[in-house]
Amino acid sequence: MNFVECHEEPIHIPGYIQSFGYLIGIDAESHSITFFSRNIADIFRIENAEELFDRNLVDFPEIFQSVIDSDLYTSLRDFTKRENETHFDKVFINGKEYHFSVFRSGKHIFLEFEAVLENPNKRISNKYDNFYVIDNEKELWEQLLSTLAKIVNYDRMMVYKFMMDGSGKVIAERRDENMESYLGLHYPESDIPRQARVLYLKKRKRIFSDVHADTIPIISRTDENIDLTFVASRGMSPVHGQYIKNSGASSSFSVSIIIDDHLWGLVTCQNSEAKHIDLEDRVQAGIFTALASNAYSSFKSKNELNYRLELNEKSAQLKSEFLKHNNLFDSLADNKGKIRKLPEADGLVIISEGHTVTVGIVPERTVIDRIAHWALENTEESIYVSRTFLKDYGKELGLDENAAGIIIYFIERSKKEMLIWFRKEFDEHINWAGNPERKIGVFVQNGQEKQAISPRTSFHVFTENIKGNSKRWNSRDISSVQAVRDVILETSHKQYNAIKALNDELRQVNEELDSFSYTISHDLGTPLTVMKLNAQMLLSNFEKTEKNKNKLTSIVEEIDSMAEMMHDVLQLSRAKHSEIELERQQPFNTIRKISENSKITFDSPKSEIIIKDCPDVMADKTMLHQVFLNIINNAVKYSSHQDEPKVEIWGTEREESVVYRISDNGIGIPQEEKHKMFKIFNRMDNAKKFKGNGVGLSIVHRIMQRIGGNVDYESNKDGTCFILTFKKP
Secondary structure, three states, X not given: OEEEOHHHOOOOOOOEEOOOEEEEEEEOOOOOEEEXXXXXXXXXXXXOHHHHXXXXXXXXXXXXXXXXXXXXXXXXXXXXXXXXXXXXXXXXEOOEEEEEEEEEEOOEEEEEEEEOOOOOOOOOOHHHHHXXXXXXXXXXXXXXXXXXXXXXXXXXXXXXXXOOOOOEEEEEEEEOOOOOXXXXXXXXXXXXXXXXXXXXXXXXXXXXXXXXXOOEEEEEOOOOOOOOOOOOXXXXXXXXXXXXXXXXXXXXXXXXXXXXXXXXXEEEEEEOOOOOOOHHHHHHHHHHHHHHHHHHHHHHHHHHHHHHHHHHHHXXXXXXXXXXXXXXXXXXXXXXXXXXXXXXXXXXXXXXXXXXXXXXXXXXXXXXXXXXXXXXXXXXXXXXXXXXXXXHHHHHHOOOHHHOEEEEEEEEHHHOEEEEEEEOOOOEXXXXXXXXXXXXXXXXXXXXXXEEEEOOOOOOEEEEEEOOOOOOXXXXXXXXXXXXXXXXXXXXXXXXXXXXXXXXXXXXXXXXXXXXXXXXXXXXHHHHHHHHHHHHHHHHHOOOOHHHHHHHHHHHHHHHHHHHHHHHHHHHHHHHHOOOOOEEEOHHHHHHHHHHHHHHHOOOOOOXXXXXXXXXXXXXXXXXXXXXXXXXXXXHHHHOOOOOOEEEEEEEEOOOEEXXXXXXXXXXXXXXXXXXXXXXXXXXXXXXXXXXXXXXXXXXXXXXXXXXXXXXXXXXXXXXXXXXXXXXX
16 A cells, blocks of 8 residues: 655546546647547447547547537647647537637647536626725735625635645635634645645636546546646546545635736635536636736735835935944944834844844843854854744753744854844744644545545644744845845945045044154254253353242253153154064063163152063064053152052963063052043043153053054052063064
């Protein structure tokens, strides 16, 4: 016994048709008869059907004269130029009128017949024109069912919409009052498996007049499986037949809803008793369904256009806000509320430039860090979307209900910059038409027993509670994220160009300032020296009144202060422009000499300077001297007013660097001053009683950058410790 998966059942080659149809197959080239349904003798006066094989219809004028004389047959080659295109006519066979259909598929031309049925209840108005003025989806499909009811009038008529996973849902319904409603119920994907959906896309109208009627086999002299995809009377699979019987119906009729060349859904009708719909009525039902489908497509396109216009307006406003800032992080942080709402998320996390900013309902910071790390390691796409994130990774990442759904946009992976939108867990209930759990059953096809998924016997509401999911992210949500992406890319490019231009301009100005400061510091040295000598001569020769002496002394001191400032500016310029040569240096002697001189310079003989380990470093000799000179001088100077001034200097080796620490018990540095400590001419409020001009730390900062090191500090009310990091030799 063979097991047949739903998706594997060959429903396009059943080997039989339904009893309402009559079928003849002829060779597409020779037009000779190659197969026919066993029941053709019921309408044609054929004594021995075997005589038909390999003969043409024109060889039997007494049997097929009305068919031979029809417009379809006389121009058969013209009507069968295009494959799978069906043409219709009517013919009288033995005094009774039949629909006559012709199409070519592969190497066969199919001639199909069915009796013409009158429909006295058919009442068609001009209401179909209203399809294009309805702007409500529910009303549109209800209008279609109302129109079709005047043509086919089944007990139950439904509009069935396919979901993304192939399952379906009843979104509109028209039924007899005594019947249970199926509106809003879901149906599993296996009810209309993949190959059935493919056939519904090809053959858009499908009727099963009587599921209890015997089928009619196809007679052929070959073992070839005849493809009946486009045959209106194609027989149904045993599994599908049992499914309809289990639902309590005896007849079904469906019309495909095709939107943008995709199978969007079905108009599916069921009748408790056997019922056949005339071919003309089926064709008309297909026309009305196509009109409604086009109206729906137009309606959706109109709504989508309006949404796109709104999104473009929001994007333009966001872009305008972004351009007010000079960096991406500020742009994102200041507009986080707007960015969160674009895809209608519950929360947003911004990770950029080493910062993490949140808005709305988001997981805890440690969870966010785990999610970001997971995303960098496990995704490749620039935009990752999931509504089952909690269900799929909840245990692995320690997620809570605030991270059920997620969208991640990677701004720049290499910098670990990203935006993460979150949706909370959605308490989801799906009402199924019967328990969707699969069960195995046995059916007979062509005399052979086979196993397959057995149709369920009950269609009573079965409610499934689903945990770990958020509300579904739809195409509009994705479009919103893409809009944010486009704003970031466009404004980042504009900001980059603007900043590049400013940097180029700033670089030129800095070079001019450095050149100017170097020139001024050098060229003003001589006049200042002359001024000082003259002031000193006046001081020695002038009348020695206390008033005059103080004035001259003040002039000399100001000249010294100016000369010192010019010297420091010159050193700052040299720290940037002079050639450097990194060599292994032994700082101990340099530190010792600077320490001794510093006590004299700042008249602080009681300062205790403790020099501990001094490991070698990689540095330029002159610049190394400048660094320790400025740092040690500051340490001695700013601790000199303490009762017991103390300075400690020691170095430690690490794997790839050497770190020197110079600590003092001086006045300390306020926390609010930290951001401008290494800026030129910056002086703290609590340091203004000490002599200085605020250039020394700028020199240190510039030198340490040039030699590949770093300078930082730690400070509190008990003193300051400067930290110098050098390359290890």
